Amino acid sequence: MGRGRKRQHHFGRIHTSSSGKDSFFGEHFLIGGPGFSRVVFCNDPDCIEAGNQKYASNYVRSTKYTLATFLPKSLFEQFRRVANIYFLLCALLSFTPMSPYSAISNVLPLVVVIGVTMAKEIIEDWQRKKQDIAVNNRKVKVYCDDGVFNDTKWRDLKVGAVVKVEKDEFFPADLILLSSSYDEAICYVETMNLDGETNLKLKQALDATSKLQEDSDFQNFRAMIRCEDPNANLYSFIGTLDLGQEHHPLSPQQLLLRDSKLRNTDYIFGVVIFTGQDTKVIQNSTAPPSKRSKIERRMDKIVYSLFAFLVLLCTIGSIFFGISTSHDLDGEFMTRWYLRPDDTTIYYDPKRAVVAALLHFVTALMLFSYFIPISLYVSIEIVKVLQSIFINHDLHMYYEEGDKPAQARTSNLNEELGQVDTILSDKTGTLTCNSMEFIKCSVGGTAYGTGVTEVERAIARRKGSSLDEGMAGEEVHTEDKTSVKGFNFTDDRIMNGNWVNEPRADVIQKFLRLLAICHTAIPEVDEETGRISYEAESPDEAAFVIAARELGFEFFERTQTSISVRELDPTYGNKVERTYKLLSILEFSSSRKRMSVIVRDEEGKLLLLSKGADSVMFERLSETGREYVKQTKEHVNEYADAGLRTMVLAYRELDEDEYSEFNEAFTAAKNIVNADREEEIEAVEERIEKGLILLGATAVEDKLQNGVPDCIDKLAQAGIKMWVLTGDKMETAINIGFSCSLLRQGMTQIIINSETPENKSLEKAGDSSATAAAFKASVLHQISQGKALLDASRESPDVLALIIDGNSLTYALEDDAKDMFLDLAIGCASVICCRSSPKQKALVTRLVKLKTGGTTLAIGDGANDVGMLQEADIGVGISGFEGMQAVMSSDIAIAQFRFLERLLLVHGHWCYRRMSSMICYFFYKNIAFGFTLFYFEAYAAFSGETAYNDWYLSFYNVFFTSLPVIALGVFDQDVSDQLCLRFPLLYQEGVQNMLFSWSRILGWALNGILSATCVFFFCISAVETQAFRKGGEVVGFEILGTTMYTCVVWVVNCQMALSINYFTYIQHLFIWGGIIFWYIFLLAYGAMDPDISTTAYMVLYEACAPAFSFWLITLFVLVSSLLPYFIYSAIQMRFFPMYHQMIHWITNDGQSDDPEYCRLVRQRSLKPTTVGYTARYEATSKRFEEVEVEEE
DSSP states (O other): OOOOOBOSSSOOOOOOOOOTTOOOOGGGGGTTSTTOOEEEEETOTTSHHHHHTOOOOSOOOOOSOOTTTHHHHHHHHHTTSHHHHHHHHHHHHTTSTTOSSOHHHHHHHHHHHHHHHHHHHHHHHHHHHHHHHHHHTOEEEEEOSTTOEEEEEGGGOOTTOEEEEETTOBOSSEEEEEEESBTTOEEEEEOHHHHSOOSEEEEEOOTTTTTOOSGGGGGSOOEEEEEOOSOSOTTOOOEEEEETTEEEEEOGGGEEOTTOEEESOSEEEEEEEEOGGGSHHHHHOOOOOOOOOHHHHHHHHHHHHHHHHHHHHHHHHHHHHHHHHHTSEETTEETTGGGOTTSOOGGGOGGGHHHHHHHHHHHHHHHGGGGSOTTHHHHHHHHHHHHHHHHHTOGGGOBTTTTBOOEESOSTTTGGGGOEEEEEEOOTTTTEEEEEEEEEEEETTEEEOOOOOHHHHHHHHHTTOTHHHHHHHHHHHHHHHOOOTTBOOOOTTTGGGGGGGSTTHHHHHHHHHHHHHSSOOEEEEOTTTOOEEEEOSSHHHHHHHHHHHHTTOEEEEEOSSEEEEEEEOTTTOSEEEEEEEEEEEEOOOTTTOEEEEEEEOTTOOEEEEEEEOHHHHGGGBOGGGOTTHHHHHHHHHHHHHTTEEEEEEEEEEEOHHHHHHHHHHHHHHHHOOSTTHHHHHHHHHHHHSOSBEEEEEEEEEEEEOTTHHHHHHHHHHTTOEEEEEOSSOHHHHHHHHHHTTSSOTTOEEEEEOSOOHHHHHHHHHTOHHHHHHHHHHHHHHHHHHHHHHHHHHTTSOOOEEEEEOHHHHHHHTSTTTHHHHHHHHHTSSEEEEOSOOHHHHHHHHHHHHHHHOSEEEEEEOSGGGHHHHHHSSEEEEEOSSSOSHHHHTOSEEESSTTHHHHIIIIIIHHHHHHHHHHHHHHHHHHHHHHHHHHHHHHHTTTOOOOSSOHHHHHHIIIIITHHHHHHHHHHOOSSOHHHHHHOGGGGHHHHTTTTSOHHHHHHHHHHHHHHHHHHHHHHHHHHSSSOOSTTOOOOOHHHHHHHHHHHHHHHHHHHHHHHOSSOOHHHHHHHHHHHHHHHHHHHHHHTSOHHHHGGGTTIIIIIITTOHHHHHHHHHHHHHHHHHHHHHHHHHHHHSOOHHHHHHHHHHTTOTTOHHHHHHHHGGGOOTTOOSHHHHHHHHHHHHHHHHHHHO
């Protein structure tokens, strides 16, 4: 049975919906036409007609593969890489006579590498599969028969089924609301998963279905819905409900979207209209943009370069082979008679030397394939996954209060974190807490509230004021006095009921009453304590209602038609309960910038209560209601200077005729269902919101998050530029800039503002084209002036800051202005873009990314930041209070802005260094190995003969040298995390790409060639003509190959040991274990049947191990190969140290705790254009020194 109907504690909005035989307007005439052909049979999902509609299943799949598609799709993904295609061709050619080695030895490594990568894909997809299973197996109550609702899995839900969703449950599909636990058939929906907003949305069913109150009422319920086809538009819906002979228009007001959550409503009944892939949330889901790091893109270029070099070597070898083959037979004379050129195959036929050379070219392509590291890509993927695990498990980035660890949502960009050049940050909820506190107010021209904001403290420090200490003391006193969330107000003049003694007590009473009534909050009573809390659309609104309660006007109950408040009666000094009849709510919108309510008090008076932005409220005041305008404007400006959000409050009385006329027009406008509905409603609201009487203004503080100034300071010292893109007004953004040290005293502010007197007068004239042209000309002129200032500042130590508003930004981003704007912005120490729309944020991010060529990082917390996060090279989402939309669109999620410091300066630097060193070493070891093959090929007259056993070749990249390089990519540290944070300039090694520059890559390549040269020529010289054992035997082909291979394994692994800065037992195990494993393999493989082991048969046990010269050659080659690198490193570190090597010197000399010595090194990280409190302190000290010199 259904539960009792709920009558209170909900938003008091009045939504008039058309029903019965109301006429249809606008888009509803499209029903049945193209794009509007969907038919839903309510409460009869299994009827024949429904079966013919071919609705989508409600099973949702987010996996990349299915059982049938995994093999073809996964193989396609693997062979999109050019290197893998090359290895596949080599594997196929290994089955032909042209192959220099056996087929199995060539195919197996490729199968292992591809198999490991596919296994990784399976594991990742299985994680997605488990999430799908959890979602699809959720239960919802579905109407069956005889008035019974049974639990059914989401995946089995059908279009037309009637479902019952209970409080705090998600909607399993897109539904049409039929009725709810409220008498008025309304419900409250949280759409956080859709748009990132935590404020609740109100939905209301049609009158025709609102009486379906009990489970049993649906036994005879049948209806038909005709509506639009599935589409991605979240905010529109067109349809009709045919119930009996009546047709009722449906609108978004009745639409409940999948993945939204039912809040503050016991239950709702709804009918399913869209399932699975047809739902709007799935229709809106788009694949995130594919992002690749700069290192990965450069790595592709290196692979292509190696391909080109490999082809060059093959060409050279084939030319020499063709020439020598053509000379093998000169008439009857045979030059190399032992090859029997007179009786040979096409591969060595002197008469067809050109064909033989071409075939040799194919053989050489296969032979030299070891220049390309086959395990490179899979090793990089393994390393990146492990690096991401370390980021996710870093306790220093764990936010205990919200139980939120860092989350690397993609591992593709780990190393990119170490190369960030510019950060583009949202303000509200990112730099600030998005937790509003009522701190000050102005009532009747008098300012109240003695609290101190972070911005005021920063301003005091900026001015060198001695009030700073006093302010800090006041803050402590305030924090001790109250712990009410959302209320940080202190002023004995109006607290504790003292406002009744103020000169304008009547104005204060109206002011507080307006705060308690003019809102859309829901009161919730704690059954244990009896204390009332509020569920509001925004933190600002919650702060207003809490402030009213704390000052004596407690809003405690709401119905659809009334609001009840416990007020302090100034006459008797006690609390009285008053109920105000709620007649209309004029909702807030971004275009209106205000909201109003119309109520009737207990005396029968009609009151219009309004609150909104100062830019729209002051112009709506009557001549008699402007008594406190001058003082209020001054206070509002002071509050804005203190970084506070302001709201102006006003009211007026209405007469009955005026309200009746308004209500008739308002109701008619709300009944319109075409595209002009919102415009008509706003026009009606505009006519009544005038002639207001000013009461005062409120000021709430959006506090900086903990650690924001310190984080910005460290990032600035690291040489990272900071841009702030915010929707707030300019004054607020500027003062937040001061509080977090993005701005400081002495900075020259270049302010580009479209609101000049000339532009305002043009705007009032109404000529839109002339206004736009004037606005653009003004913006271009201001940018030119800024450029002139910038050019002048390059010859002086002045530091510039650029502040630009949203209107100006529109013109600055146009094609003919954006380059000049960017040049100006890049030259400034900090950039703040105010009143920025989400689209503008994304456009600015794109401009910086494309034009500067540097790595950009965008960080934000709300749905309005999604475009910016996806446009940047790296998107970081703050998992705060504005929902999960930003996090779901981000590459990395953190809980607090301050964690960005460690994410970049520690993990970013480490990942960049590890990945750069890993890739350079990978190419080094393969070039060293590949050139020994080339040298032997030349030594053997380019005959296509390989120096090594087939399985030696196959296992080189897979077993003997792969694990140490993975350990390098996961564990290596040039300096500790504490030193990374103490010396932020270290981060510039990544920004300037010092560790993966072309010179460094070529240096490692030359080192590989040098190592190969030492290995080959020393081995050949040592064993070619010398007796190898006591019996005087010289070496055979198999012993030479084993000796050279042993030297290569020792050299590349010891080169790794020399390159590592931070040893762990894992690295010791992999490096020395790899060498030991080579000997174990040689013993085991050599003990096998000669048909299997071929040239490796007993080669170590019987030939190499007993020979002292084998061990002596290995030692000599090892020392001679590593000595050049050792000498170079010693000279470079001694005379040309990099910054991390300087820090090594400090640490090794025991001077890491010497503050003066460390300060000298750290000064390298402070630049004239740096922002942050450290730079501000340095600038202030310098000014004081200059003043003292002038006074002397």
